[in-house]
Amino acid sequence: MTPVEALERVVHCLDRAHDTGYKAKAFIRALDVARALPPTELAERADAGTLTQLDGIGDSSAKVIQQALAGGDVAYLSELEAKTQVPITPAGEVYRQALLGDLHMHSRWSDGGATIEAMARTAVALGHEYMVLTDHSPRLTVAHGLSEERLHQQVSDVATLNGQLAPFRILTGIEVDILEDGTLDHGDAVLSELDVVVASVHSKLRMAGKEMTERMVRAVANPHVDILGHCTGRMIGKRDPSSFDPDYVFAACAQFHTAVEINCRPERLDPPRPLLQLAIDYGCYFAINSDAQATGQLEWQPHGCNRAAEVGVPLDRVINAWPADQLLAWTAGAA
Numbered sequence: 012m013t014p015v016e017a018l019e020r021v022v023h024c025l026d027r028a029h030d031t032g033y034k035a036k037a038f039i040r041a042l043d044v045a046r047a048l049p050p051t052e053l054a055e056r057a058d059a060g061t062l063t064q065l066d067g068i069g070d071s072s073a074k075v076i077q078q079a080l081a082g083g084d085v086a087y088l089s090e091l092e093a094k095t096q097v098p099i100t101p102a103g104e105v106y107r108q109a110l111l112g113d114l115h116m117h118s119r120w121s122d123g124g125a126t127i128e129a130m131a132r133t134a135v136a137l138g139h140e141y142m143v144l145t146d147h148s149p150r151l152t153v154a155h156g157l158s159e160e161r162l163h164q165q166v167s168d169v170a171t172l173n174g175q176l177a178p179f180r181i182l183t184g185i186e187v188d189i190l191e192d193g194t195l196d197h198g199d200a201v202l203s204e205l206d207v208v209v210a211s212v213h214s215k216l217r218m219a220g221k222e223m224t225e226r227m228v229r230a231v232a233n234p235h236v237d238i239l240g241h242c243t244g245r246m247i248g249k250r251d252p253s254s255f256d257p258d259y260v261f262a263a264c265a266q267f268h269t270a271v272e273i274n275c276r277p278e279r280l281d282p283p284r285p286l287l288q289l290a291i292d293y294g295c296y297f298a299i300n301s302d303a304q305a306t307g308q309l310e311w312q313p314h315g316c317n318r319a320a321e322v323g324v325p326l327d328r329v330i331n332a333w334p335a336d337q338l339l340a341w342t343a344g345a346a
């Protein structure tokens with residue numbers, strides 16, 4: 012394991028434990044520094060004991076680099092590997108085992124921290140057959156949403172990567188913003204080129220319930236929309252769920268074949284259990300998605316699997332438990 016690989020794995024483990032504190036930031040910084048240095052200089056400095064003279068390398072990261080170069084056990088990493096496993100229940104494990112892909116994630120193209128390739132290689136390592144890349148749409152400027160031009164560029168980059176990663180498949184997609192009137196932040200022409208479209212509300216989350224219901228139903232009914240992302244918009248302990256009439260929204264999801272996302276981010280876990288139960292009753296389809304912004308967060312699907320098992324989501328209605336071709340036929344409207 013090279014020093015860069017060891018530091019990458021440390022960052023991955025801290026991410027999957029949702030550690031966003033000082034230590035995680037320090038290791039991300041150390042990783043950037045290590046990546047930018049010629050490997051020979053890193054080795055020379057490790058020998059001379061001068062790693063910590065580099066801005067961004069502290070005692071902990073220097074130790075990881077030294078131990079990686081020595082070729083033996085990297086003590087801090089071994090400790091993290093054991094300590095940061097994402098918990099899963101036996102019933103949740105049945106769902107996790109059934110998942111063949113992940114349909115919502117971000118790369119450096121928008122607000123993610125990893126390259127598309129790093130996300131894809133992690134998805135492969137997690138046993139997935141495919142993933143959908145869903146960076147943000149232009150209106151979300153804080154997240155560097157993708158213009159039509161950048162999206163086309165991304166689609167062509169994905170085609171190149173697919174050539175290298177086969178049989179694994181990166182499917183093209185987007186997390187498109189649902190605008191205030193329920194229209195979407197990209198036109199029909201762009202959306203029809205993509206394999207999978209996740210639509211989410213990211214603005215005006217506090218609008219009146221009646222308007223929010225109309226807004227969401229209009230988006231759900233859009234033939235390009237395949238998945239309704241994190242439907243209530245809640246942030247646990249920080250932001251209440253939006254107000255909308257879930258009967259209308261889930262009835263529309265069932266009618267227009269728009270899957271309800273079970274968002275696995277620990278701060279979201281959206282929808283809450285009672286709404287998830289209601290969506291089951293309406294006959295909705297589901298997608299258990301990490302919404303990852305870093306490689307470690309791709310390991311978050313167990314959070315949603317545990318919840319799906321608890322509430323009794325029918326496994327045959329989980330669209331990312333289907334093979335890619337079945338999923339693509341469904342998103343194309345053939346099912």
Ligand SMILES: [Zn+2]
Pocket residue numbers: 115116117186302
């Ligand atoms: Zn997202």
